[in-house]
Amino acid sequence: MNAISSYLGSDHTRCDDFFIQAETNVSNGAWEQAEVSLAQFTEALERHFTMEEKVMFPEFEQATGSSAGPTAVMRMEHQQLRSIVALMRDALAARDAESYLGHSETLNTMMQQHNMKEESILYLMADRVLSGRQEEIISAMTSIDAPA
Structure with missing residues (x-):
């Protein structure tokens, strides 16, 4: 059986790889x-957020009876x-490496903290409260296309 934590955790890695490539370029x-x-990177990140916000978070909230906890x-x-990514896009359009790299450093720090909370707390909670429905939920997340 696949675990939600493994599926979404490996998607974090996929997003990180695109982020690193953009920063290197x-x-x-x-x-x-x-x-x-x-x-x-932006497409991968938005798809990841969409999988969580449209599938996993609502399922978790329904199972726990709360939308005011970690998902909020x-x-x-x-x-x-998303706001920081927009600043990075603006800096890239202006060909301003210093601004881009400053924003990407901020984003990287925030993403690491965010991903750690998800991977060490929320995803493990989701594995427990959504036990028995993980395949169905992963399948629904897999079918999500990246937003246009």
Whole structure:
């Protein structure tokens, strides 16, 4: 049986790989490749957020009877992360490596903290409270397309 924690945890790694590639491209002044890499990262991140916000979080909230707990905090953090990604896109469009790298450093720190909370707390809780429904939930998350 697949675990929600494993599925979403490995998706964090997939997003991280795109993030690192974009940051490397900006550092090297490879602007066109950086645009591609940042677009891939943004798409992967939005798909990840969508899987959580449209599938896992609602299922978790229904099972626990609460939408005011950890999922509310994660949704708020998703919005903060989206705001920083927007600043990175602006810096990339301006070909401002210093600004981009400053924002990416902030994003990286926030993502690490966010992912740690999800992986060490929320996802493990989801594995427990959604036990027996994990395959169904993972299947629903897998079918999510990246937002346009």
